[in-house]
Amino acid sequence: MRIIGGRLKGLRLNPPNNLPVRPTTDLAKEALFNILNNLLDFEGLKVLDLFSGTGNIAMEFASRNAEKVVAVDRAAQCIYYLKDMAAKHQLPEIITFKADVFKFLELETDQYDVIFADPPYDLDKIPQLPNAVFIRNLLLTNGLLIIEHPSYQNLSNQPNFSEKRIYGNTAFSFFKIEGV
Template identity: 45%
Template sequence: MRIIGGEFKGRHFSPGNSFKARPTTDFARENLFNILIHRIDLNEISVLDLFGGTGSITLEFVSRGCEKVTCVEKNYRHFSFIQETIKKLGVEKAVHLIKGDVFRFIEKSAGKYDLVFADPPYDLPNLETLPELIFQNDLLNPGGIFILEHGKTNNFSSHPRFSELRKYGSVHFSIFSQEKD
């Protein structure tokens, strides 16, 4: 795993060969952040990273100046790897790491975020419910963005908050927008 841009650009972290998470590819992550830096000031937003996995998205946000990132990961081994990497970088103040189930977190969270990113396993049985859960539970600030990474078999274009689809090889990002007040 490599951080693509920002303060920690080029830093490598290896979760090991037996790690079960599928990290977002460098190519897809770089293109995603190219989109984001033209839309929002990363220094001034609060981010929620669901299904943290290797922590690559969380660390990319922090590396690019985001001071408030909440990362939720259920798997103990993945959680421990993210925690260890955060300590190595010395960014404990910027990241609120939660070990827990994403669906329970969404249901109980009272927080609001400017950007929510979710990278669930592509074969997650209830993956298609995520956009509606994010909006039903009011997790986005006005004008906020929800980005869902998924495989080619999902199509969210009929969702009322869907705004665009970006494809980078086998990685698909569906982007949804919260209305501004």
Template identity: 45%
Template structure:
């Protein structure tokens, strides 16, 4: 796993073997950020990464100069890895939060310009995070929410669905607020 672009481009991220996360593939991540590069001004974005896993997506946003990145992960081993990796890279304005993403979304008082969620594909009820984010006041007006999921899910009939991007087995549903 590597950081695709930006300040930390090419830096390898080597999670320990005891991390059970399924990181977004470099191919899917690179394509996602090519799309995002045409949609958002990274330096003007406060970013929330839910179900952060290895922190791969968070590091990409930070590498591109995001104003702030909050990475939410419940697993203490994963959270500690994210925290240590961000410190090792010297990333500023990076906030690893050890919390249940569903509860965090309900209690967070901050708003974000971009929210990314990569819940485990086999997590029952993971799709509930879509309505929790979009209905919870976390996303700023004109903000963007990206939900990574398997081919089994379809959000095209959701009122705030904007577009689907597919990269192999990885699906990104984009939702726009406002």
């Protein structure tokens, strides 16, 4: 696992083996960030990374000069690892929360340019994520909600669905609120 762009490009991440995670593969992450490079200016973005796990995605956004990256995971060891990596690599823009994602979303009031969610693939509540985000109005106009999920899963019937991209067993579904 490595950072593929920005000021930390090439940095290898070696999280402990005991973390309860299934990290986004480098191939899928590279494809995702190639898409995002064509859609976004990373500098100044406010990003919410849900089910952050190793913090791989949070660190990628921070490496590319996002202004603020909020990472949420319920596993304490994941949060400790990400806090340690953020401190080690001088990434003060990464803010971590140890919390259940759905409970966090019920209380969150900030809005974000990008919300990325990489829930466990066996989580039956994956289809509830778009509603949880849009009901709370957590996405800024022209912002993106990106949900990583198993490629066989279909989220196209969820609110504000835009498109789905498949990379092997992994899929990214994109949701957005268009500006007027």
